[in-house]
Amino acid sequence: MKIFGAALSPFVRKVMVYCAEREIAFDHAPIFPMGPDAENPEFKAASPMAKIPAMEDEGYTLVDSSAIIHYLEAKHGSALIPDDAKARGTAIYFDEIADTVFAGATGAVFFNRVVAPKFMGREGDTVAADLAENETIPALLEKLEAQIPQDSDFLVGDALTIADISMAGGFVNMKHGGILVDEAKFPRTANWLAGIWARPSFAAQIAMEEKIAG
Ligand SMILES: N[C@@H](CCC(=O)N[C@@H](CS)C(=O)NCC(=O)O)C(=O)O
Structure with missing residues (x-):
């Protein structure tokens, strides 16, 4: 899995900390979307609106911190979103x-x-x-x-x-x-x-x- 986005973004940080808590491995592409990084073809393919964070996982792409965490909870089993x-x-x-x-x-x-x-x-x-x-x-x-x-x-x-x-x-x-x-x-x-x-x-x-x- 690859996470695109600058770590200083609160939304990117949310996904990075979530992955650390769950011990989910990822590659980090530190894209800053308000500059030339926005033209990175891999990032553009993963994030059509040029927003961070974006994710690529086994050919599947997704944007938005909450959406990514919901996806990871579904994929790896729910742990940090309560069932109750x-x-x-x-x-x-x-x-x-x-x-x-x-x-x-x-x-x-x-x-x-x-x-x-x-x-x-x-x-x-x-x-x-x-x-x-x-x-x-x-x-x-x-x-x-x-x-x-x-x-x-x-x-x-x-x-x-x-x-x-x-x-x-x-x-x-x-x-x-x-x-x-x-x-x-x-x-x-x-x-x-x-x-x-x-x-x-x-x-x-x-x-x-x-x-x-x-
Ligand atoms: N609701 C989104 C917000 C994402 C967002 O606004 N990210 C900002 C960086 S903190 C961004 O991509 N800004 C670049 C832009 O809007 O062009 C999430 O949770 O991921």
Whole structure:
């Protein structure tokens, strides 16, 4: 199996960490889609809309982090998407909000403070990054804090699910943009996140990314 996409993308990271947790081997093609890599013929064949992550597996191609994880759960047996109806509903809910509202907010920081200046050779929109840091992200964290279970180290039930991988992955982009979750203001979120980031899958991913993000 081959995974196309830059590791710093929250969506690519989600698939990479999922594979690490499941010990699913893959080759990584670190495609950055906002430059010449977009013309890579293998990538174009796997990702018609030029989005990352894309996957090629035994001649089958697929785009979108959640779609790829659902495919891998079907192929390798379900492990990180719960079977129980309510647990599955909640896990997919967290995956969805990670990919939408949280990725939008953390992306404003990450894109403008890291991607634009470091990888695209232009200034980022510092006003947009500051607004996300000072207003959007704290407002989201306040809502998230109330949803972090008090009696578990995980977002759903008592084991790791796609919810933890997706949500904790988004916070890595915030970290690359210079923001950590304030433990004094959001203790449950900070504690949950520290536990997930300490897993070997995340620890290795973050260490590798920090060499790239600088
Ligand atoms: N919902 C998609 C989002 C994928 C996505 O937006 N990826 C971004 C990188 S973080 C991308 O490919 N951007 C390039 C573009 O839109 O041209 C997923 O979960 O995979």
